[in-house]
Amino acid sequence: MLRLSTKGQYGVRAMYEIARGYPATPVTIKEISERQDVSVAYLEQILNKLRKAGLIKSIRGPGGGYILNRSADKISIASILNELEGPVALTSCLEPEGGCVRIDSCVTHLLWKALGEQVEAFLKTITLKNLMAGDFYALGGTAKKEMRRPVRLKPQSQP
Amino acid sequence: MLRLSTKGQYGVRAMYEIARGYPATPVTIKEISERQDVSVAYLEQILNKLRKAGLIKSIRGPGGGYILNRSADKISIASILNELEGPVALTSCLEPEGGCVRIDSCVTHLLWKALGEQVEAFLKTITLKNLMAGDFYALGGTAKKEMRRPVRLKPQSQP
DNA sequence: TAAAACCCTACCGTTTTTGTCAAGTATTAT
């Protein structure tokens, strides 16, 4: 469940490559394509969106390519995915346009909302810099035990 | 991004209705259908899976219906969604069968893995009982501020 | 002025989702 589209995945990986050239070296689509094994045409679509969103800027002509529009520690994974896949909205009710007729009677509404916020908060915390530095690996290792109870509910009355 | 399928959504809502009858009153598909506004035929598919998974059991014949197989505080949202949508796997790499060729070189692999674990942990914490009791609303209200930093990364060196 | 490189939009095959339909089988109240 909860699959991330390839667009989002490729987008983050592309941003990673672009970040590696920052601030001096523009990275071409072709280079990204080769390093991350994604077609040029598909990358064009993805990078176009990211450029319009102001996350990267492009330099045309020979010697051109893409560079970050701000430093890597100022670009969160959330901001990348938001542009490519829209905001986290686990149900159609929670989409910006809304449109849920039964919010009041819907028991699960707040559940999905809370989960969405949890995810968004997580992704906001992590930046391209984290991804590059690999201070990320802590999550898979030492922090694992901690991660087993990341939720703050009122204490449950369970024996 | 990250849409939950209707099967998962309806499944949780159906379980909620069944939980309301626990332990004395079997709840019929028709009742669930009316209360949650989901077609009987579709519910049949969903409840079938949940029954095979041992979350509920069915009682046939007149007066029959579905009842929980164990108490509501022993059934997590995660267990429901897992049966209906499979485990959280944000990328195909992370599916049980695996199949990722480039794990070593994939910078984002651990990121998606960590996020998936975060989500799963969240859903495991919340039970049908929480959903019914509404001690859930804390998440939308008071706990909101807390939820803005649910991630435990090593402190980032950001000024 | 030509090559490098980005820019844009349309389209299309496949898969997944979201169900419906039809024909069962089991159980029990009467």
Add this chain to the structure above:
DNA sequence: ATAATACTTGACAAAAACGGTAGGGTTTTA
């Protein structure tokens, strides 16, 4: 017994989303 209730199962189909491809631009610079 038997009719009514209710679950069980598998096939199938419309519609949406996904995952790209194709092919034509435009801009910049060596």
